[in-house]
Amino acid sequence: MPCGLQRKGDVKMLSDIDKHMLDIIADMHGxxxxxxNIRRNGVGVDRSxxxxxxxxxxxxxxxxxxxxxxxxxxxxxxxPVILTAGGMHDRVYNTxxxxxxxxxxxxxGCGIHNPGDKDSQHxxxxxxxxxxxxRMRYVExxxxxxxxxxxxxxxxxxxxxxxxxxxxxxxxVQISGVDSTLRETEARVLDHGHLYVTERMLTDGEQFAESxxxxxxxxxxxxxxxxxxxxxxxxxxxxxxxxxxGLNRCRGHVECDAIIMHGAKVRSIPEISxxxxxxxxxHEAAIGKIAGEQMIKLMTLGLSEKEAEDTILEGFLR
Amino acid sequence: xxxxxxxxxxLEGKNGPVEILRDINLKLEDHLLYVFxxxxxxxxxxxxxxxxxxxxxxxxxxxxxxxxITSLDITExxxxxxxxxFQQPPRFKGLTVGKMMEIAxxxxxxxxxCNYLFNVGLCPQDYINREIDSSLSGGELxxxxxxxxxxxxxxxxxxxxxxxxxxxxxxxRLIETFNNLHQDYDTTIILIxxxxxxxxxxxxxxxxxxxxxxxxxxxxxxxxxxMQDYTCTCRADCNERVM
Numbered sequence: 001m002p003c004g005l006q007r008k009g010d011v012k013m014l015s016d017i018d019k020h021m022l023d024i025i026a027d028m029h030g031x032x033x034x035x036x037n038i039r040r041n042g043v044g045v046d047r048s049x050x051x052x053x054x055x056x057x058x059x060x061x062x063x064x065x066x067x068x069x070x071x072x073x074x075x076x077x078x079x080p081v082i083l084t085a086g087g088m089h090d091r092v093y094n095t096x097x098x099x100x101x102x103x104x105x106x107x108x109g110c111g112i113h114n115p116g117d118k119d120s121q122h123x124x125x126x127x128x129x130x131x132x133x134x135r136m137r138y139v140e141x142x143x144x145x146x147x148x149x150x151x152x153x154x155x156x157x158x159x160x161x162x163x164x165x166x167x168x169x170x171x172x173v174q175i176s177g178v179d180s181t182l183r184e185t186e187a188r189v190l191d192h193g194h195l196y197v198t199e200r201m202l203t204d205g206e207q208f209a210e211s212x213x214x215x216x217x218x219x220x221x222x223x224x225x226x227x228x229x230x231x232x233x234x235x236x237x238x239x240x241x242x243x244x245x246g247l248n249r250c251r252g253h254v255e256c257d258a259i260i261m262h263g264a265k266v267r268s269i270p271e272i273s274x275x276x277x278x279x280x281x282x283h284e285a286a287i288g289k290i291a292g293e294q295m296i297k298l299m300t301l302g303l304s305e306k307e308a309e310d311t312i313l314e315g316f317l318r
Numbered sequence: 319x320x321x322x323x324x325x326x327x328x329l330e331g332k333n334g335p336v337e338i339l340r341d342i343n344l345k346l347e348d349h350l351l352y353v354f355x356x357x358x359x360x361x362x363x364x365x366x367x368x369x370x371x372x373x374x375x376x377x378x379x380x381x382x383x384x385x386x387i388t389s390l391d392i393t394e395x396x397x398x399x400x401x402x403x404f405q406q407p408p409r410f411k412g413l414t415v416g417k418m419m420e421i422a423x424x425x426x427x428x429x430x431x432c433n434y435l436f437n438v439g440l441c442p443q444d445y446i447n448r449e450i451d452s453s454l455s456g457g458e459l460x461x462x463x464x465x466x467x468x469x470x471x472x473x474x475x476x477x478x479x480x481x482x483x484x485x486x487x488x489x490x491r492l493i494e495t496f497n498n499l500h501q502d503y504d505t506t507i508i509l510i511x512x513x514x515x516x517x518x519x520x521x522x523x524x525x526x527x528x529x530x531x532x533x534x535x536x537x538x539x540x541x542x543x544x545m546q547d548y549t550c551t552c553r554a555d556c557n558e559r560v561m
Binding site: 229257291293294296297298299300301302303304305311312314315316317318 | 370372391392393396397401402404407408410411412413414417421422424466470
C-alpha cells in the first residue's frame with residue numbers, strides 16, 4: 001500500500017465536515033460509483049479502482065496517475081480534495097491518461113474548510129492526455145468556507161492535450177468562499193479534436209479571481225469553445241484572459257459574460273490569434289449589471305426583488 | 319373588479335417630465351375580456367404597466383376588488399393576482415424555459431404546466447430545457463412569455479400585443495386559448511392590440527389615445543365608431559399636410 005494511503009473502507013471515518021465538503025464539491029454521498037481517490041489534508045484517505053481505471057500514487061512527487069484503458073466506456077472517476085485543517089499548503093500533481101476510444105467522466109473538485117486564522121492553500125496541477133478518439137467530461141468545483149480569518153486559496157493549473165478525434169468537455173466552477181484564485185488552463189487540440197471549456201465563477205467580499213486560458217488549435221479541423229460566466233459582488237475583483245490561437249484550419253469561439261454588482265471590478269481581455277488563413281475565430285465579451293427588465297419580469301411573476309436577483313444569478317451561473 | 323380613478327402618469331423624458339396619462343377613469347369587471355386599442359404612443363402600454371406597478375402613478379388610485387393597491391410594488395400586485403405579459407420580453411442567459419414555468423406556476427413543474435407551452439404552439443419537450451437566451455427567435459420568446467401568464471391563476475391578466483411576432487398557425491391556437499381562458503375563468507383579461515382578430519374577441523373595447531380613454535363600450539358599438547373616426551382623422555391629417 002502506498003505511503004499515506006489508508007485502507008479502502010476508511011471512507012467511513014470521514015467527519016461530518018468532510019462529508020459536507022465532498023457533497024458540495026463532488027456530489028458525493030457515501031462511496032461513489034466507479035474509481036475514486038479521496039485526498040484529505042495532503043493525504044490520500046481512500047481509493048478504489050476498477051477493471052478499466054487504474055489509480056497509482058506518484059513516486060517522485062505528491063499526486064496520482066489515473067490511467068484509463070483504451071475503449072473503456074461509461075467510467076466515472078471521482079478525485080476530490082478537501083482541506084479541513086487551517087494553515088495547510090497542499091500541492092498535488094495528477095496525471096490522467098485517457099486511453100484511445102475511452103469515454104469517461106472525471107469529477108474533481110477542491111473544498112477548503114478553514115477554521116483557523118492561517119491561510120489554507122491548495123495548488124492542483126492536472127495533466128490530461130485525451131488519446132485518439134477518446135471522450136472525457138471533466139467537472140471541477142471549488143469551494144471554501146470556515147469562520148476563521150485565514151484565507152482560502154486555490155490555484156489550479158490544468159494542462160490538456162486532445163489528440164486526433166478526441167473530445168474534452170471541461171466544466172470549471174468556483175461556487176463560493178474562495179478568497180483568492182489563479183486558474184491557469186493550457187490546452188492543445190490536434191486534428192479533428194474538440195475542447196469545450198465552461199468556466200463559472202462567483203466572487204464576493206474582498207475576493208480575487210484570475211483566470212488564464214490558452215487553447216492552441218494545432219490540428220486541422222480542431223475546434224474549441226470557451227464560455228466564461230461570472231458574477232462579481234461586493235468589492236471583489238476578477239480578471240479573465242482567454243486566448244485561442246488558430247494554427248491550422250480550425251474553429252474557435254470565446255464568450256465572456258460577467259454580471260457586476262456593488263463595488264466589484266471585472267476585467268475581461270479575450271484574445272484570438274489566427275495564424276492560418278482558414279482559422280475561424282470569434283470572441284465576445286460583455287460586462288454589465290443585472291438588466292432591469294429581467295428583474296421586473298420575475299417580479300411580475302411574484303418574486304421579491306431579492307428572489308429575482310438570486311434567480312437571475314443562479315441561472316447565469318448554472 | 320379593477321377600478322382606475324383619476325389616474326395620471328408622468329415619466330421623466332430627455333427634456334424633463336412628460337405626462338403620458340392623465341385623468342384615466344375605468345371600471346373593469348371580472349370575467350370580461352377587454353381590448354385596449356388605439357394609435358401608437360397613445361398610452362396603452364403605459365396604462366398596463368401602471369396597473370402592474372412597473373410605472374409609478376403621479377395622481378389617482380387603482381383598486382382591486384375594493385382594495386387600494388396604488389402604493390403596492392410589482393411583487394405585491396403580482397401576489398394579489400395581477401399579471402402582465404411584456405410586449406418585448408427580456409432574455410435570460412442560463413435560465414431555462416422549464417425554470418421560468420416553475421416560477422410562473424409557483425411550484426415544481428408538472429405535466430399540466432407543459433400544456434401552457436402547448437397552448438401557445440410550442441412543443442414542451444423541445445423547449446423545457448432550453449435557455450431563454452438569444453438562441454430563441456422573437457416569436458418563440460413571445461410565446462414563452464404568454465405561457466408564463468397562462469400558468470398563473472390571475473384576477474387580472476394583461477397581454478401586451480400578444481400577436482407580435484407570432485406565426486399564423488400559433489396565432490390561431492392563441493386565439494382559441496384566449497377564448498377558452500375567457501369562458502372558463504373569472505379573470506379580467508386585457509389584451510392590448512391593433513389586430514382585428516384579437517379585437518373581435520373583446521366584450522368591450524377601450525380606445526386609448528393622447529394619454530386618455532377616448533371611447534369605451536361594447537365591441538359592436540365601439541368598433542364601427544373607432545374605424546370611422548380614425549379613418550376620418552387620418553384622411554383629414556393627410557389632406558391638411560398635402561394642402
